Amino acid sequence: xxxxxxxxxxxxxxxxxxxxxxxxxxxxxxxxxxxxxxxxxxxxxxxxxxxxxxxxxxxxxxxxxxxxxxxxxxxxxxxxxxxxxxxxxxxxxxxxxxxxxxxxxxxxxxxxxxxxxxxxxxxxxxxxxxxxxxxxxxxxxxxxxxxxxxxxxxxxxxxxxxxxxxxxxxxxxxxxxxxxxxxxxxxxxxxxxxxxxxxxxxxxxxxxxxxxxxxxxxxxxxxxxxxxxxxxxxxxxxxxxxxxxxxxxxxxxxxxxxxxxxxxxxxxxxxxxxxxxxxxxxxxxxxxxxxxxxxxxxxxxxxxxxxxxxxxxxxxxxxxxxxxxxxxxxxxxxxxxxxxxxxxxxxxxxxxxxxxxxxxxxxxxxxxxxxxxxxxxxxxxxxxxxxxxxxxxxxxxxxxxxxxxxxxxxxxxxxxxxxxxxxxxxxxxxxxxxxxxxxxxxxxxxxxxxxxxxxxxxxxxxxxxxxxxxxxxxxxxxxxxxxxxxxxxxxxxxxxxxxxxxxxxxxxxxxxxxxxxxxxxxxxxxxxxxxxxxxxxxxxxxxxxxxxxxxxxxxxxxxxxxxxxxxxxxxxxxxxxxxxxxx
Numbered sequence: 001x002x003x004x005x006x007x008x009x010x011x012x013x014x015x016x017x018x019x020x021x022x023x024x025x026x027x028x029x030x031x032x033x034x035x036x037x038x039x040x041x042x043x044x045x046x047x048x049x050x051x052x053x054x055x056x057x058x059x060x061x062x063x064x065x066x067x068x069x070x071x072x073x074x075x076x077x078x079x080x081x082x083x084x085x086x087x088x089x090x091x092x093x094x095x096x097x098x099x100x101x102x103x104x105x106x107x108x109x110x111x112x113x114x115x116x117x118x119x120x121x122x123x124x125x126x127x128x129x130x131x132x133x134x135x136x137x138x139x140x141x142x143x144x145x146x147x148x149x150x151x152x153x154x155x156x157x158x159x160x161x162x163x164x165x166x167x168x169x170x171x172x173x174x175x176x177x178x179x180x181x182x183x184x185x186x187x188x189x190x191x192x193x194x195x196x197x198x199x200x201x202x203x204x205x206x207x208x209x210x211x212x213x214x215x216x217x218x219x220x221x222x223x224x225x226x227x228x229x230x231x232x233x234x235x236x237x238x239x240x241x242x243x244x245x246x247x248x249x250x251x252x253x254x255x256x257x258x259x260x261x262x263x264x265x266x267x268x269x270x271x272x273x274x275x276x277x278x279x280x281x282x283x284x285x286x287x288x289x290x291x292x293x294x295x296x297x298x299x300x301x302x303x304x305x306x307x308x309x310x311x312x313x314x315x316x317x318x319x320x321x322x323x324x325x326x327x328x329x330x331x332x333x334x335x336x337x338x339x340x341x342x343x344x345x346x347x348x349x350x351x352x353x354x355x356x357x358x359x360x361x362x363x364x365x366x367x368x369x370x371x372x373x374x375x376x377x378x379x380x381x382x383x384x385x386x387x388x389x390x391x392x393x394x395x396x397x398x399x400x401x402x403x404x405x406x407x408x409x410x411x412x413x414x415x416x417x418x419x420x421x422x423x424x425x426x427x428x429x430x431x432x433x434x435x436x437x438x439x440x441x442x443x444x445x446x447x448x449x450x451x452x453x454x455x456x457x458x459x460x461x462x463x464x465x466x467x468x469x470x471x472x473x474x475x476x477x478x479x480x481x482x483x484x485x486x487x488x489x490x491x492x493x494x495x496x497x498x499x500x501x502x503x504x505x506x507x508x509x510x511x512x513x514x515x516x517x518x519x520x521x522x523x524x525x526x527x528x529x530x531x532x533x534x535x536x537x538x539x540x541x542x543x544x545x546x547x548x549x550x551x552x553x554x555x556x557x558x559x560x561x562x563x564x565x566x567x568x569x570x571x572x573x574x575x576x577x578x579x580x581x582x583x
Contacts, residue, residue, distance in 0.1 A: 021080030036281035043274035085132030104319035114197020123306035130303025141289035148286040184236040191232040324402040332412035334362040334524030341393040367538035414492035416500040422471030428463040434490040446489040452481035476503030
């Protein structure tokens with residue numbers, strides 16, 4: 001991807017606003033360029049005593065009109081160009097976010113939150129500056145440099161050549177410092193990403209930090225990354241600290257040359273006093289572009305560096321896509337089949353599953369058990385395509401998984417994962433996440449089924465209680481039950497509970513599962529749980545161990561076989577008895 005590919009669609013879409021703004025800018029510059037000529041005319045005629053008071057009044061009115069015109073035109077180019085740069089930033093941020101949502105879990109496993117935050121803030125700000133003040137200033141520099149130079153030559157060519165002698169040094173300076181600014185700015189952005197990630201991680205894990213008395217350790221880590229961020233900014237500031245004053249020094253030399261040689265020419269009568277003053281004004285107009293070149297190079301280098309960083313993300317192709325989707329599939333009933341499924345996360349990692357085959361009919365309940373780390377969650381993640389399984393290994397309603405559009409798959413299959421995430425909003429809003437139009441009574445009923453209604457009603461704000469970031473104000477069991485209520489409110493044809501009751505006591509777990517069996521008749525349910533006693537009423541139980549289905553059948557059948565399932569069941573019974581005795 002070329003540097004500007006990401007913004008070209010928005011530049012094309014808004015070209016009329018950009019052109020309109022540039023036209024306004026050109027008119028502003030033309031008016032400003034006319035002022036020294038008017039001043040030259042007035043001063044020369046005053047010196048020659050060939051102008052009366054009425055003439056001076058007209059000149060004053062003309063300059064006043066010029067000032068009004070500059071004010072109005074400058075307002076409009078700012079609205080058009082600067083406003084458009086904010087629109088580009090907004091659109092790019094939306095594109096960036098939309099693109100992130102298409103990327104697979106693998107991408108987020110490898111990426112740091114701080115890095116992504118830096119892309120969405122600092123980098124996009126740099127792009128906005130590039131297409132806002134950067135674009136305006138670049139156009140202004142070109143026009144004012146050419147026009148001022150032309151007017152200076154028209155007044156006195158020899159003096160112009162003397163005045164611009166130091167100017168080539170500016171080009172060499174820009175070339176030298178431009179590369180350094182680009183490199184230093186990328187280092188600043190990288191350091192900012194590290195700092196953002198560290199702060200976000202510390203705040204998110206503040207309970208753990210406090211529980212293990214790690215405040216000083218975390219403070220030291222943040223101090224280290226903050227120190228690096230400051231150092232990187234100082235390194236960038238040092239470049240700017242040398243660059244800009246040096247540019248000003250070169251411009252000052254031009255002014256000194258003009259005052260000396262221009263003054264001599266005026267004394268000898270080779271140039272009029274009005275011409276000398278106009279020349280000096282045009283040199284002042286030329287000074288701004290010369291000084292601003294450094295600033296523009298800085299903006300350009302920052303903007304292009306940020307665009308390249310953003311392009312690195314935009315170039316990442318989604319691993320999970322709808323390339324093979326059949327748009328005629330609009331609904332899923334709930335029949336599921338895993339057929340000869342083998343899977344590994346990457347070619348250099350061992351197989352997690354080896355030729356797994358199992359299935360369940362519509363309206364049945366499938367339970368998945370096995371030792372910790374055997375791949376139960378991975379199996380579910382393959383079903384909902386958080387990761388891509390091999391082709392022709394998973395079928396839903398006899399449709400090969402890849403042919404089912406992702407929006408249909410994830411609408412009709414709802415997963416309640418192990419790691420519950422609640423947004424920092426009210427409990428009601430969290431439950432409504434998948435069904436924003438649900439009525440209050442529907443929200444209440446979902447909470448009742450999830451056995452969390454009574455506890456919510458004990459809160460002062462009840463269902464309007466804001467749960468804090470990631471649901472920090474709720475207990476683990478409450479968060480799990482709110483998540484279950486959220487899933488139930490969507491009334492999915494396929495519901496998956498991935499160890500979603502691990503923080504709930506046994507009695508509450510049984511009440512929830514009994515209610516699920518009652519209300520989900522005719523709908524498919526998959527349950528992953530460590531408490532085998534809660535799975536007794538499942539239509540089919542599969543036991544995964546060492547990458548294969550070691551056993552499958554009903555609860556009674558598996559107990560009769562006397563295999564791994566029975567061992568797990570007996571161990572849990574003994575543990576339950578011991579805990580009961582301790583109570």
